[in-house]
Amino acid sequence: xxxxxxxxxxxxxxxxxVLPRFAVDEGLEGREEEKSNDCSGAxxxxxxxxxxxxxxxxxxxxxxxxxxxxxxxxxxxxxPVAQAHGCGATEQRGKEGQNRKxxxxxxxxxxxxxxxxxxxxxxxxxFVVHDGMTRTGALVRANQPWGDAQLAELYDAFVFDGxxxxxxxxxxxxxxxxxxxxxxxxxxxxxxxxxxxxxxxxDISPHMLALAQAKLDTMPGGQARLIQADMRDFRxxxxxxxxxxxxxxxxxxxxxxxxxxxxxxxIQAHLRxxxxxxxxxxHPLPEWVGAVPGTMRDDxxxxxxxxxxxxxxxxxxxxTDLTRQxxxxxxAYEVIDDSGSIVTKRYVEWPYRWTYRFEAEHLLAxxxxxxxxxxGGYQREPFMSTSRAMVFLAxxxxxRP
Numbered sequence: 001x002x003x004x005x006x007x008x009x010x011x012x013x014x015x016x017x018v019l020p021r022f023a024v025d026e027g028l029e030g031r032e033e034e035k036s037n038d039c040s041g042a043x044x045x046x047x048x049x050x051x052x053x054x055x056x057x058x059x060x061x062x063x064x065x066x067x068x069x070x071x072x073x074x075x076x077x078x079x080p081v082a083q084a085h086g087c088g089a090t091e092q093r094g095k096e097g098q099n100r101k102x103x104x105x106x107x108x109x110x111x112x113x114x115x116x117x118x119x120x121x122x123x124x125x126x127f128v129v130h131d132g133m134t135r136t137g138a139l140v141r142a143n144q145p146w147g148d149a150q151l152a153e154l155y156d157a158f159v160f161d162g163x164x165x166x167x168x169x170x171x172x173x174x175x176x177x178x179x180x181x182x183x184x185x186x187x188x189x190x191x192x193x194x195x196x197x198x199x200x201x202x203d204i205s206p207h208m209l210a211l212a213q214a215k216l217d218t219m220p221g222g223q224a225r226l227i228q229a230d231m232r233d234f235r236x237x238x239x240x241x242x243x244x245x246x247x248x249x250x251x252x253x254x255x256x257x258x259x260x261x262x263x264x265x266x267i268q269a270h271l272r273x274x275x276x277x278x279x280x281x282x283h284p285l286p287e288w289v290g291a292v293p294g295t296m297r298d299d300x301x302x303x304x305x306x307x308x309x310x311x312x313x314x315x316x317x318x319x320t321d322l323t324r325q326x327x328x329x330x331x332a333y334e335v336i337d338d339s340g341s342i343v344t345k346r347y348v349e350w351p352y353r354w355t356y357r358f359e360a361e362h363l364l365a366x367x368x369x370x371x372x373x374x375x376g377g378y379q380r381e382p383f384m385s386t387s388r389a390m391v392f393l394a395x396x397x398x399x400r401p
Contacts (some may be wrong), residue, residue: 138345138346138347139346139347139348139349140346140347140348140349141348141349141350142348142349142350143253143255143350143351144204144205144253144350145331145348145350146184146204146205146207146208147204147205147207148207148348149207150344150346151333151346151348152185152205152207152208152211153207153211154311154313154333154335154346155184155185156184156185156187156208156211157302157304157307157311158300158302158311158313159302159304160187160248161187161191162378163188163247163248163280163378164188164191165378165379166278166378166379166380166391167188167192167245167247167278168191168192168195170243170245170276170278170393171192171195171197171242171243174242174243174275174276175242175243176197176198176242177197177198177200177238177240177241177242177243178192178197178198178199178200178241178242178243178244178245179199179200179202179236179241179243179244179245179267179270179271180192180199180200180201180202180244180245180246180247181202181231181244181245181246181250181263181267182202182203182204182231182246182247182250182251182253183201183202183203183208183209183212183226184203184205184208184211184212184250185208185211185212185215186201186211186212186213186215186216187247187248188245188247189201189212189216189224190212190215190216190219190224193216193219193222193223193224194219194222196223197223198223198224199223199224199225200224200225200226200227200236200238200241201224201225201226201227202227202228202229202231202234202236203226203227203228203229203231204228204229204230204231205228206228209226209228212226213226231250231253231254231263231266232254232259232262232263232266233262233266234266235266236270238270239269239270239271239272240271240272240275241270241271241272241275242271242272242275242276243275243276243277243278244267244270244271244275244276244277244278245277245278245279246267246277246278246279246280247280248280249280249281249282250280251263251279251280251281251355252281252282252352252353252354252355253350253351253352253353254353255324255326255351255352255353256353257363260353260355260363261363261366261367264277264363264364264366264367264369265367265368267367268367268368268369268396271396272396273396273397273398274395274396274397275395275396276372276393276394276395276396277364277369277392277393277394277395277396278391278392278393279360279364279391279392279394280389280390280391281354281355281360281389281390281391281392282354282388282389282390283357283376283383283387283388283389283390284325284354284355284356285386285388288354289320289322289354291317291320292317293317293318293319293320294316294317295316295317296314296315296316296317297314297315297316298312298314299313299314299315299331300312300313301313308337308338309335309336309337309338309343310335310336310337310338311333311334311335311336312332312333312334312336313331313332313333313334314331314332314334315329315330315331315332316329316330316332317329317330318330318349324353325353325354325355325356326351326352326353327351327352327353327354328349328350328351328352329349329350329351329352330347330348330349331347331348331349331350332345332346332347333345333346333347333348357374357383357390360390360392361374361392364392364394368396368398369394369395369396370394370395370396370397371392371393371394372393372394372395373392373393374390374391374392374393375389375390375391375393376388376389376390376391377389377391378391
């Protein structure tokens with residue numbers, strides 16, 4: 001399989017347009033051709049953090065002639081090249097219009113390999129924005145999706161409290177001062193505040209923090225403070241927290257190991273000696289890692305009485321990069337009224353980095369944190385090969401040199 005790439009710069013972000021070409025001749029070897037084009041004017045709405053290099057290509061899966069693609073379609077059923085969003089121009093590889101051997105008409109989506117013609121498939125857009133967000137109609141592509149106000153509200157509408165008893169129990173054992181990283185809309189922070197703990201919540205999304213503040217406003221006298229900051233590099237007035245929490249796989253938004261270490265080092269610096277970090281990872285089971293592009297699952301479906309609608313979220317695999325342990329996920333949110341009509345539908349694509357058990361232990365150790373326990377669930381279930389969660393408890397035992 002041959003792959004052509006066109007890299008399009010979009011106001012500091014990078015869009016990679018992948019144009020696969022399928023070789024017909026058996027002896028043809030794969031090669032890569034790159035051509036850069038400037039497409040100015042497509043803005044990047046930054047939501048915080050440093051301006052890092054952007055645009056990561058997901059894993060490209062090539063198949064030989066006659067095989068089925070991951071969606072079950074044969075290569076004979078390929079579509080014409082799609083036009084890239086935001087640039088108004090599409091590169092067409094190969095010859096168009098006429099066959100040099102005669103006057104026979106050749107369709108524009110055919111490309112030539114040696115003496116043969118093959119149908120060219122649709123272009124695949126694999127777009128990852130680091131430290132930013134782009135919108136194309138109902139689709140948001142972002143390194144974390146909660147910089148969009150509507151998506152933040154939709155996420156907040158889902159109810160989940162399965163981990164709250166664990167964090168309340170840990171806070172009672174550790175002490176009064178609790179730091180929550182990636183606190184979001186206050187799902188964990190508000191119950192801790194209601195229970196009488198002094199809580200500081202850090203999050204990058206102003207929309208999530210606004211939702212959290214609205215909840216805190218209903219609890220007069222609660223001792224909570226919200227800070228808008230990057231979880232990779234934050235500095236607070238106090239560095240004597242008894243407990244730090246990173247809940248519901250929020251650590252997975254950090255797709256580079258250096259960013260992960262920066263985050264853990266920042267947390268360690270804000271814990272007192274003897275302070276504890278509780279961090280929730282997803283356990284990457286083989287069947288999850290091996291899911292092919294296009295794989296879908298019904299993620300959540302809940303009636304939201306307070307808002308008068310039913311909310312659905314379905315996730316699908318866009319691409320998987322096994323070398324970087326990063327998956328691009330597309331979530332489709334639907335707001336459905338009581339008559340069954342879809343009121344709103346939004347899509348969001350975002351990168352998710354999974355972490356293995358001993359990799360996580362190594363990261364924690366490098367940050368100056370000693371692992372005391374690894375659980376397979378929020379009721380402190382033993383961690384097993386079939387566990388879907390990895391909940392680490394790691395303690396700051398001494399000041400880092």
